[in-house]
Amino acid sequence: MALITWSDSQYATPVAELDWQRRQFVELVNHMEESDDAQLPTLFHRLEGVVERIFETEEALMRACALPEREAHLHEHEALMSEVRYLKERVENGLITLGRTYVKARLPGWFRDHSQSMDSDLMAMVASR
16 A cells, blocks of 8 residues: 555645656655565665655745745755655665565655645746746
């Protein structure tokens, strides 16, 4: 069963590139949950890159829109990137169960909550431009 199910009404944005990146994130998280242990270090490496690209795109939009809550939004990005990098290193050192727990327990809720709060505010500004 998928950890995250894409729904346009829940996750789509007015930015096609961002939607494509976010769909990659959803597919990757779901794949990580189903992968075998040997694949997980590589998948965490991919996760780091996917998340970085999403955040780069969002941060460019924040600058273009002069988002008032930019600092708080950036803080959330930095916190997640720090977590992903920490877990990537742990998984590379053999702590597979820790990585699997993080994928299941943290990423789906984070994506849902971040999309429906911080990103929703940003997309409202993008759409109004």
